[in-house]
Amino acid sequence: MGPDRVRRWESGALAHAVxxxxxxxxxxxxxxxxxxxxxxxxxxxxxxDPAAPSAPGGGPxxxxxxxxxxxPAPRPAEVGPRSADDVHRQIKGFASxxxxxxxxxxxxxxxxxxxxxxxxxxxxxxHYGGDGAAKITTSxxxxxxxxxxxxxxxxxxxxxHWWLSWRLQIPSYWSIGAYVAVLTTADGYRSxxxxxxxxxxxxxxxxxxxxxxxxxxNLYPEDGRTGASLYHAWDADGxxxxxxxxxxxVSFDRPxxxxxxxxxxxxxxxFIRWAERYGYDLAYADARDLHAGRVDPTRYRGLxxxxxxxxxxxxxxxxxxxxxxxxxxxxxxxANTMYWQVELGPSPAGVPDxxxxxxxxxxxxxxxxxxxxxxxxxxxxxxxxxxxxxxxxPLIVRNAGHWLWEATGAREGDAIDGLVAGEADRYxxxxxxxxxxxxxxxxxSPYTDxxxxxxxxxxxxxxxxxGALVFASGTFAWSPALDRPGHVDARVQRATxxxxxxxxxxx
Numbered sequence: 001m002g003p004d005r006v007r008r009w010e011s012g013a014l015a016h017a018v019x020x021x022x023x024x025x026x027x028x029x030x031x032x033x034x035x036x037x038x039x040x041x042x043x044x045x046x047x048x049d050p051a052a053p054s055a056p057g058g059g060p061x062x063x064x065x066x067x068x069x070x071x072p073a074p075r076p077a078e079v080g081p082r083s084a085d086d087v088h089r090q091i092k093g094f095a096s097x098x099x100x101x102x103x104x105x106x107x108x109x110x111x112x113x114x115x116x117x118x119x120x121x122x123x124x125x126x127h128y129g130g131d132g133a134a135k136i137t138t139s140x141x142x143x144x145x146x147x148x149x150x151x152x153x154x155x156x157x158x159x160x161h162w163w164l165s166w167r168l169q170i171p172s173y174w175s176i177g178a179y180v181a182v183l184t185t186a187d188g189y190r191s192x193x194x195x196x197x198x199x200x201x202x203x204x205x206x207x208x209x210x211x212x213x214x215x216x217x218n219l220y221p222e223d224g225r226t227g228a229s230l231y232h233a234w235d236a237d238g239x240x241x242x243x244x245x246x247x248x249x250v251s252f253d254r255p256x257x258x259x260x261x262x263x264x265x266x267x268x269x270x271f272i273r274w275a276e277r278y279g280y281d282l283a284y285a286d287a288r289d290l291h292a293g294r295v296d297p298t299r300y301r302g303l304x305x306x307x308x309x310x311x312x313x314x315x316x317x318x319x320x321x322x323x324x325x326x327x328x329x330x331x332x333x334x335a336n337t338m339y340w341q342v343e344l345g346p347s348p349a350g351v352p353d354x355x356x357x358x359x360x361x362x363x364x365x366x367x368x369x370x371x372x373x374x375x376x377x378x379x380x381x382x383x384x385x386x387x388x389x390x391x392x393x394p395l396i397v398r399n400a401g402h403w404l405w406e407a408t409g410a411r412e413g414d415a416i417d418g419l420v421a422g423e424a425d426r427y428x429x430x431x432x433x434x435x436x437x438x439x440x441x442x443x444x445s446p447y448t449d450x451x452x453x454x455x456x457x458x459x460x461x462x463x464x465x466x467g468a469l470v471f472a473s474g475t476f477a478w479s480p481a482l483d484r485p486g487h488v489d490a491r492v493q494r495a496t497x498x499x500x501x502x503x504x505x506x507x
Contacts, residue, residue, distance in 0.1 A: 081190040083259040086221035089113045090189035091144065092255040094159065095181070096351075098211045098286045099196035099294075102172045106195060108181060109253075110165035112144025116186045120166060125178040125269050127277035132269070136174065142166055144185065150221060150254060155228040155247035157220065159254045160347050160354070170197060176284050178209060178272055183260070192260035196286050198295070203283035204504040206300040207272070210309040212287040212316075212342065214262030215252055215356050222257045230311075230358050249357040253347055267307030267334060267479040274482035274493065275304075280500060288353050291315045291344055297323035302469075302503040304331045306479055308423075311358060312338040312370070321380060329469040329503040333479045333496075335457075336385040336423045337472070338377040341368045376431045381472045382439065382460035383425040393447035395419035395457070395475065399440055404461060404471075404498050408491040416489055420445045422476025424457035434470070436462040443474070461499075467506075471499055 084090040093110035100106045112118055120139035128134045147162040168181075174197055181193040196209055221227040224238035228247040232240050256262050275282060282304075285295045291313045297303055303323055309332070317338065324330055340358050347354035359368050370377050371384065378384040394415035397405060401412075410416070427441060443459035460472045481492035 081184060081188050084183075084189045084191040086223045086227065086257055089146075089221070091118055091183050091185045091191045092220075092260065093165065093181075093183055093191065093193050094253060094255045095193050095195045097195070098209075098252070099198045099284075099289055100170055101199055102170050102174050102176075102197065105167050105169045107164050108166045108168065108193060109147070109159065109162040110142075110144065110183060111147035111162065112185055113146045115143075115145050117141045118144045118183055118185045120168075121182045121184070122168070123180050123182060124175060125180065125272050127273050132273055133180070136179070137168075139166055139168075150226060152226060154249075155233055156249045156251060156355075157226060157228055157247075157254055158251040158348070160251065160349060177282075178207075178268065178284060180261070190259070191255070193255070194261065194265060196284050198285045198289060199283065200295075201283065202299045204281040204300065205275075205302045205304050205500065206283045206285060206295065206297060207268075207275075207304045207306060208290055208309075209268050209284070209286050210264070210305065210307055211252075211262075212291070212313070212344075212356060213309050213311045214256070214265065215250055216311045216340075216342075216358065217263045218250065218254070218256050220254050220257040227257065230356075230360070243360065248359050249345075249355055251347070252354045252356070264308040264334075266484065267476070270479045270483045271304070271306035271333060274496075275500075277483075278497065280504070287312075287316060288344065290319050292353060293319070297328050298326040300328055301506060302329040302331055302500070304333065304500075305337060306333050308334045308476065309337045310339045311342045311356070312340070313342050313344055317370075317375075317380065324380070324464050324468045324470060325466050327466040327468050327506075330380075330471070331499065331503070332381055332470075332472040334473065335425045335475050337381055337425075338370055339385050341370055341373070371431070376428070378428055378431045379434050380470070381425070382434060382436075382462050382470055383427050383458055383472050383474055384431065386424050386426040386455060386457065387449050389421055389424050389447055389457070389475075390450045392418040392421040392477065393445060393457075395443050395459070395477075396445045397442070398444045398459075399442055402440060402442060402461075403502070404442055404495050405491075406498055408494040408498075410491050410495075416481075416491060418487070419477045419481060419489065419492065420447055420457045420475050424455070425460075425472060425474035426456055426458040427460065434462065435465055437465060438463045469499070469503060 084092055089111055091112050093108055096107035119141060122136045123133040124136050125133050150157045150159050176197050176199045179195050179197055183191045216230040219227045219229040219232055224234055230250060231243055231246050233246050235241055289295050297319055342356055342358045344353040345355040346352050376384055394417050397410045397414045400410055439462035441458050441460055445457040447455055449455050457474050459474045462470050478492060480487040481489040
């Protein structure tokens, strides 16, 4: 690969960096006890020095003529498992489905270049004493092959023709939750595949992972030639193009770009670690489960949308509205929720909900902003998207006597530094509000947008006629403040606990 192609790939990584103001933080499973397959096919700790000297005598145990021993020793800080990229495709993969129930199987389609053995370690995200994840199982050694290049059609990139690499049967005793399959080649390259294990048993709270929005941002492959998302594509010279030239349809049948973790996935993981630490009764599902009717939201006291959740289909919105009318509370912990209306369609093989289409403003057809079809998101959420926040600003507490701020130590007008970041929502006075018994704004935070125009963010809470509470943080930075190193704020933690405790007690 020439340096020009690497440069193009790096420009794609840069686009990711400016889209997610927080990054993913430390990867929770890169710890000293972890292992991977070395180039001889043996399992070794990841900290083993690949350049370790031979044992005395030139071979194992000092036997002449043998191969060099691998002697465990601390690696230098810059050495360790290396992230795969989309130029060289050292190891990349995707799953046949986003969510699976115990007793079902999930298929993994993986490409490995150069061909070699690889292994899969499966982790469950959670608190786990501060580790952030726990290893659940490890695959046998698997034979890796170079899969065919992605297929493209009018900017849509799909790998639905890749061969099956590994089928994982989910045991009936596995805990529901958010999982990550960590793929590692024999020579130490690593990539990831997120998936969800869901169940139909009732719980207090249903956590909905925003896999539809994750796929909308997915630029795979970030190779300077082929990749496309609903935001970007490449021209013939490897330059990153904007929304006007991006894809209108993207496929779930492809890896996530870069290291294989979606943009903004960290926001969901922040909430999960915090909520499981404090023992909240959580069920798990994906946005596509909400779309397809695979979960009944009325079985739960609250639905939690933990991260950036910008792309919603008509069935997703209808189901959330039905839940609110039934008395199920809604918790939106990010901003710019339900901005674009999308459609989900089958793959070329007929598998449902594997293609995501959002026409935006290109070509003929109806507008696809919810607020442009007379169904503004404020009518469900209570506030709606106002714009980007180029630099973090403080969140300014309002109505500090409200029970949400109880025991947080927050007083009227207090500033919580850095909590307005990424994107922000506010109340639009000319936009209809949802039917409500009571409504309150719990923050009003001035900031300056990228053009230097003064704007403001707001945090909202209302009680629907059914008794359901609907909370919207109005900022990207709320979930990171729960459990992201460098972003934790005890006032936000306590306010979130106050909210969820009320919901779980149906107060």
